[in-house]
Amino acid sequence: MSGHLLEIRNLRTAFAIAGGVVRAVRGIDIFADKGEFLGVVGESGCGKSVTMLSVMRLLSENASVKADLLSFDGMDLLRQSPKKMRMLLGDKIGMIFQDPMTNLDPLYTIGNQIMEPLKLHRKMTSREARKRAVEMLDLVGISSPEQRLKQYPHEFSGGMRQRVMIAIAMSCNPKLLIADEPTTALDVTIQAQILELMKDMQDKFATATLLITHDLGVIASTCSRVIVMYGGLIMESGSTEDIFYRPEHPYTIGLLSSISDVGDTGRKKLTPIPGSPPDLMNPPAGCPFTARCDSAMRICAKARPQMTETGPGSGHGAACWLSEAGAATGKAGRG
Amino acid sequence: MKKNTGFIPDETYLKDIDAAALSGGLFEPLPSEEKQTDVINRPSVSYWENARAKLKADPLAMGGFMIIAIMIALAVFGPMMRPYAYDEQNYSIANQTPSADHWFGTDKFGRDLFVRVAYGARISLTVGMAAAAINMAVGVIYGGISGFVGGRTDMLMMRIVDIIMAVPSLLYIILVMVFLGAHMHSIIIALCFTYWLGTARIVRAQILSIKSQDFVLAAKVIGETDSKILFRHLIPNSMGPIIVTVTFLIPQAIFYEAFLSFIGIGIAVPVASWGTLANDSLSNMNTYPHLMLFPALAISLTIFAFNFIGDGLRDALDPRLKR
Amino acid sequence: MAKYILKRLAAAGISMLVLVTATFFLMHAVPGSPFSPGEQRNVPPKVLENLRSKYGLDLPVWKQYLNYMDNLFHGNLGYSFKKLNYTVNELITSGFPASAVVGALAILFALAVGIPLGITSALKRGGWMDWFSMILATVGISMPIFIIAILLMFVFSMKLQILPIYGYGTASHLVIPVICLAFSPIAYITRLMRSSMLEVLRQDYIRSTRARGVPELMVIAKHGVRNSILPVVTYIGPLIAILLTGSFVVERLFMIPGIGRYFVTAVSERDYSVILGITIFYGAFIMLCTLLVDVAYAIIDPRVKFTD
Numbered sequence: 001m002s003g004h005l006l007e008i009r010n011l012r013t014a015f016a017i018a019g020g021v022v023r024a025v026r027g028i029d030i031f032a033d034k035g036e037f038l039g040v041v042g043e044s045g046c047g048k049s050v051t052m053l054s055v056m057r058l059l060s061e062n063a064s065v066k067a068d069l070l071s072f073d074g075m076d077l078l079r080q081s082p083k084k085m086r087m088l089l090g091d092k093i094g095m096i097f098q099d100p101m102t103n104l105d106p107l108y109t110i111g112n113q114i115m116e117p118l119k120l121h122r123k124m125t126s127r128e129a130r131k132r133a134v135e136m137l138d139l140v141g142i143s144s145p146e147q148r149l150k151q152y153p154h155e156f157s158g159g160m161r162q163r164v165m166i167a168i169a170m171s172c173n174p175k176l177l178i179a180d181e182p183t184t185a186l187d188v189t190i191q192a193q194i195l196e197l198m199k200d201m202q203d204k205f206a207t208a209t210l211l212i213t214h215d216l217g218v219i220a221s222t223c224s225r226v227i228v229m230y231g232g233l234i235m236e237s238g239s240t241e242d243i244f245y246r247p248e249h250p251y252t253i254g255l256l257s258s259i260s261d262v263g264d265t266g267r268k269k270l271t272p273i274p275g276s277p278p279d280l281m282n283p284p285a286g287c288p289f290t291a292r293c294d295s296a297m298r299i300c301a302k303a304r305p306q307m308t309e310t311g312p313g314s315g316h317g318a319a320c321w322l323s324e325a326g327a328a329t330g331k332a333g334r335g
Numbered sequence: 336m337k338k339n340t341g342f343i344p345d346e347t348y349l350k351d352i353d354a355a356a357l358s359g360g361l362f363e364p365l366p367s368e369e370k371q372t373d374v375i376n377r378p379s380v381s382y383w384e385n386a387r388a389k390l391k392a393d394p395l396a397m398g399g400f401m402i403i404a405i406m407i408a409l410a411v412f413g414p415m416m417r418p419y420a421y422d423e424q425n426y427s428i429a430n431q432t433p434s435a436d437h438w439f440g441t442d443k444f445g446r447d448l449f450v451r452v453a454y455g456a457r458i459s460l461t462v463g464m465a466a467a468a469i470n471m472a473v474g475v476i477y478g479g480i481s482g483f484v485g486g487r488t489d490m491l492m493m494r495i496v497d498i499i500m501a502v503p504s505l506l507y508i509i510l511v512m513v514f515l516g517a518h519m520h521s522i523i524i525a526l527c528f529t530y531w532l533g534t535a536r537i538v539r540a541q542i543l544s545i546k547s548q549d550f551v552l553a554a555k556v557i558g559e560t561d562s563k564i565l566f567r568h569l570i571p572n573s574m575g576p577i578i579v580t581v582t583f584l585i586p587q588a589i590f591y592e593a594f595l596s597f598i599g600i601g602i603a604v605p606v607a608s609w610g611t612l613a614n615d616s617l618s619n620m621n622t623y624p625h626l627m628l629f630p631a632l633a634i635s636l637t638i639f640a641f642n643f644i645g646d647g648l649r650d651a652l653d654p655r656l657k658r
Numbered sequence: 659m660a661k662y663i664l665k666r667l668a669a670a671g672i673s674m675l676v677l678v679t680a681t682f683f684l685m686h687a688v689p690g691s692p693f694s695p696g697e698q699r700n701v702p703p704k705v706l707e708n709l710r711s712k713y714g715l716d717l718p719v720w721k722q723y724l725n726y727m728d729n730l731f732h733g734n735l736g737y738s739f740k741k742l743n744y745t746v747n748e749l750i751t752s753g754f755p756a757s758a759v760v761g762a763l764a765i766l767f768a769l770a771v772g773i774p775l776g777i778t779s780a781l782k783r784g785g786w787m788d789w790f791s792m793i794l795a796t797v798g799i800s801m802p803i804f805i806i807a808i809l810l811m812f813v814f815s816m817k818l819q820i821l822p823i824y825g826y827g828t829a830s831h832l833v834i835p836v837i838c839l840a841f842s843p844i845a846y847i848t849r850l851m852r853s854s855m856l857e858v859l860r861q862d863y864i865r866s867t868r869a870r871g872v873p874e875l876m877v878i879a880k881h882g883v884r885n886s887i888l889p890v891v892t893y894i895g896p897l898i899a900i901l902l903t904g905s906f907v908v909e910r911l912f913m914i915p916g917i918g919r920y921f922v923t924a925v926s927e928r929d930y931s932v933i934l935g936i937t938i939f940y941g942a943f944i945m946l947c948t949l950l951v952d953v954a955y956a957i958i959d960p961r962v963k964f965t966d
Binding site: 373481497498499501502503506507509511513514586590593597598599600610613615617620621624627631634635638639642 | 670672673676679681684685687688698728795797799800801802803804805808809811812816899902903906907910911922925926928933937940941945948
Binding site: 056059081085087088089090095097099102103104105106107108116117120121152154165168169 | 809861862863865866868869870871872873880881884885958959960961
C-alpha cells in the first residue's frame with residue numbers, strides 16, 4: 001500500500017434522488033500524512049463533506065461510492081467488512097461535525113457519550129472510562145470535569161459542546177481526526193479557541209488532522225497544506241503558502257479576493273465571484289468553474305483539465321486549462 | 336462500499352473529445368453567451384398551484400375525493416332512485432337479502448336498506464361538514480384574535496382553551512346530547528362545544544409565527560388597519576394548516592355521530608343514521624350479516640376517504656415538505 | 659418538581675370546577691326532573707314528593723349546587739336516581755375493576771405491538787412490514803371501534819366459535835374486548851413511532867454516534883429508540899381518553915360490568931346523578947393520568963425543566 005496515512009484515488013460518489021442522480025464527488029485524489037494539518041476548502045455543496053463521509057461509509061443508502069484506491073494506515077478500506085470499518089471509526093479515526101448543538105444525543109449525559117467509544121474500542125470498564133473521560137474533559141479545557149460529566153448537552157454552551165465533541169473524538173487517541181466545519185456554527189471568539197485547541201491536540205497526540213471548511217481564514221491560521229474543491233472536483237492543491245501567495249486556478253484567486261483581510265483594511269477591494277455553483281445533477285462536461293470564470297476558453301466548456309503540477313515535485317498543482325501548455329494566449333487575459 | 340449500483344458515468348477528459356473539435360480555436364476565450372450562468376431550470380410555481388399539482392399526483396387523495404363524490408351523490412340522489420321511503424315498513428318483505436328490488440336488502444321491518452343507507456349518508460355528511468365549517472369559523476376567529484392581540488388577552492383566551500381541553504371532549508358531547516335530546520342538530524351543537532379548540536390553537540400558533548414576518552411589518556408601515564392585516568394577511572397565510580385541520584375534523588365528526596347513534600344516544604329511530612343502522616343489525620347479525628355490512632362499509636369508506644384527503648392535503652400544503 | 663406538580667394540580671382543579679359546575683347546571687336545566695309525575699307514572703305522587711325531598715330536589719338550584727359541592731369535597735357523589743338504594747360511589751367502585759383491567763391490558767397490548775411495529779417499519783422502510791403496518795394504521799384509524807368489535811365478534815365468536823360472544827370473568831372473555839380497544843391505539847402508536855424514528859434517524863447525533871464506531875444495533879436501541887419514544891409517551895394521555903370512548907362500546911357490546919356500561923345506561927335512562935358523578939370521576943381520572951404522563955416525560959427527557 002501507499003506510504004500515506006490516508007490516500008484516496010479517483011473517488012466518485014453519487015446520490016440517487018427522486019429527480020435523477022446527483023454527482024456530488026466526481027473523481028478526486030487526496031492524501032494525508034501522519035501528523036499533518038490538511039485543509040479542504042470550498043463553497044457549500046462542492047463535495048468536501050461528502051468526500052469524507054464516503055471514505056467513512058457514513059452516507060445514506062441512496063449513495064453510490066466508487067474509488068480506485070482508498071487506503072488508511074496501510075489498510076485497503078475498499079476491502080474492509082462493515083464491522084472492521086466500524087471498529088476503525090471512533091478508534092483510529094475521530095470525527096467532529098459542524099453543529100455542536102445537534103451532534104450530541106440530548107437524552108444522555110456528556111459522560112455517558114464520552115465513555116461510549118472508550119468502552120467499545122478500548123474495552124475499558126466503567127471506572128477506567130470515567131477516569132479517561134475526566135482526563136479528556138480536563139484536556140479540552142472544561143473546568144470541574146467531574147461534575148460536568150453528569151450534565152446533559154443542553155446544559156453546555158455551543159463552544160463547550162464543541163470541546164466535548166473534540167474530547168470524544170480524541171478519547172481513543174486516533175491517528176486521523178476529520179473535522180467537518182468544526183467552527184462554522186460558533187462565535188468568532190470561540191472559533192479561535194476551538195482551532196487553537198485542535199492544534200494543541202494535534203501536537204500532543206501527533207494526530208493527522210483533516211479540516212473541512214468553507215472559510216479560508218480558518219485554513220490560513222491552522223493548515224500546512226490546502227486542497228481547493230469546486231463542483232465535486234479538486235481545483236487546486238498545494239502548501240498553504242502556495243495557495244495564498246501563488247494561486248494558479250482562477251477559482252482559488254476568486255476565493256481569495258472575496259475574503260476580507262483584517263490587516264488590509266480599505267486597501268483591498270472585495271470581489272465576489274458572480275453566479276452560483278453548477279447543478280451537480282447535470283454537471284458541465286468541462287471544468288465546472290467555466291460559467292463563472294473570467295478567463296474561460298472554449299475548451300473549458302468541452303473537456304475537463306487534468307491536475308498539472310506547477311513544477312516537478314513542487315507539490316502544488318491546479319486543474320486548469322490555463323496551466324496547460326497552449327494556454328499562452330489565454331494567460332494574458334487572466335486577472 | 337454500499338451497493339455499487341454503477342450509475343456514475345465516466346467524465347469527459349481531453350482524450351475523449353474527437354480530434355476535429357480539438358483543432359479549431361479551443362483556447363480562444365469563451366464568449367459570455369455560451370456560458371451557462373445561473374440557468375434557472377425550475378419554473379417558479381405559486382404555493383397553491385404547487386399544492387394542487389401535488390394533490391393531483393397523489394392517488395390516495397384522488398381516490399378519497401372520488402369516494403366522497405360518490406357518497407355525496409348517494410346522499411343527494413340515493414333516496415330518489417328507489418320507490419321506497421326510509422321509514423316505510425312492510426313486514427311481508429322483512430329481512431330480505433340483496434336483490435334487484437332491494438339493492439341492499441331489507442331490515443326486520445321490511446324497510447329498504449339502500450334508501451336507509453342513502454339517508455344515513457345525508458346525516459353523516461351533513462354532520463361532518465356542518466361541524467367542520469362551524470368549528471373552522473369559531474376556531475379561526477378565536478385563535479386569530481388570540482394570536483393577533485397577544486399579551487394578556489392571549490393568555491386569558493388560551494387558559495380558557497386549556498381548561499376546556501383538559502376534559503375529554505366525549506364527556507361534553509354526551510352531556511350536551513343528554514341536554515338537547517337525540518337529534519341531528521344536537522350532535523352538531525355538541526361537537527361545536529369542543530372541536531374548535533384544536534383549530535383555535537393551530538390558528539394562533541400560525542398567526543404568531545407569521546405576525547413577526549416582514550410583510551406584516553410592511554403592511555403596518557403603509558398604515559393598514561389591524562383588522563385588515565388580520566383578515567387580509569395573517570389568516571390567508573395560515574390557511575394551509577387550517578384546511579388540513581378542518582379536513583381531519585370531518586371524519587372525526589362523522590365518527591362521533593355514528594358512535595353516539597350506535598350506543599343509543601345519537602340519532603333516534605326511525606331516522607336512519609349509519610350508527611343506528613349498525614346498532615339495529617346487531618340482534619340478527621348471525622343470520623343477516625348484510626344488514627351490518629352495508630352501513631359498516633359506508634362509514635369506514637367515508638372516514639377512509641376523508642383521512643386520505645387530509646393526508647394528501649397535509650403533504651401538499653405543508654411548505655416544510657416542499658422539495 | 660413539587661412546585662410544578664402543585665401548579666398542574668391547581669390548573670386541573672380549575673378545569674374540574676368548570677366541568678362540575680357546567681355539568682351540574684346542564685343536568686338541572688334538562689326539562690323534567692327524575693321524580694316529576696310525568697317521568698314515573700306508576701309511582702304515587704306522595705311517594706314522589708318524599709323522594710324529591712329525600713334527594714333535596716325541592717330546594718332551590720343554588721342550594722342544591724352548594725350541597726352537591728359540599729358532598730363532593732367529602733368524596734360523596736350522591737345517590738342514583740334510577741337504581742334506588744345505590745350510591746354513585748358504589749356504582750363506580752363496583753365498575754372500576756373491570757374497566758381498569760380491560761383498559762390497562764389494552765394499553766399494554768397497544769404499546770407492546772405498536773412500538774416494535776413502528777420501529778421495524780421505520781428501519782425497513784418500504785419493506786413488507788412497512789406496508790403491513792401502513793395498512794393496519796389506515797384501517798385502525800378509519801374503522802370505528804364498534805365496527806371492529808362487531809367484525810371480531812362475528813368472526814371469532816359466531817363463525818369460528820373459538821371465543822365467547824360476551825361476558826366477563828375468564829381470560830378468554832378478555833381477548834376480543836382488549837384487541838378492540840387496542841386496535842386504533844396500535845394504529846396511532848405505529849404511525850407515531852415510525853415517523854418519529856425516521857425523524858430521529860436523520861438527526862446529526864445519530865450520524866455522530868455511527869462515526870464513533872458504535873454498532874448499528876446499539877445506535878438504534880440506545881439512541882434511536884429512546885429519542886423517538888418521546889412522542890409516544892405524550893400520546894398516552896390522549897390514549898386514555900380514546901380508551902374511554904372505546905370502553906362505552908366494548909363494555910356495552912360484550913356485557914362487561916364496567917363504569918362505561920353504567921354510564922351509557924345512565925345516559926339513556928337519564929339518571930342525572932349518575933351521569934354527573936361518573937363524568938366527574940372520568941374528568942378527575944383522566945387529568946390525573948395526564949399529569950402522571952407529563953411527569954414521566956420529564957423524567958425521560960432531561961431537557962424538560964419544571965419551571966412552567
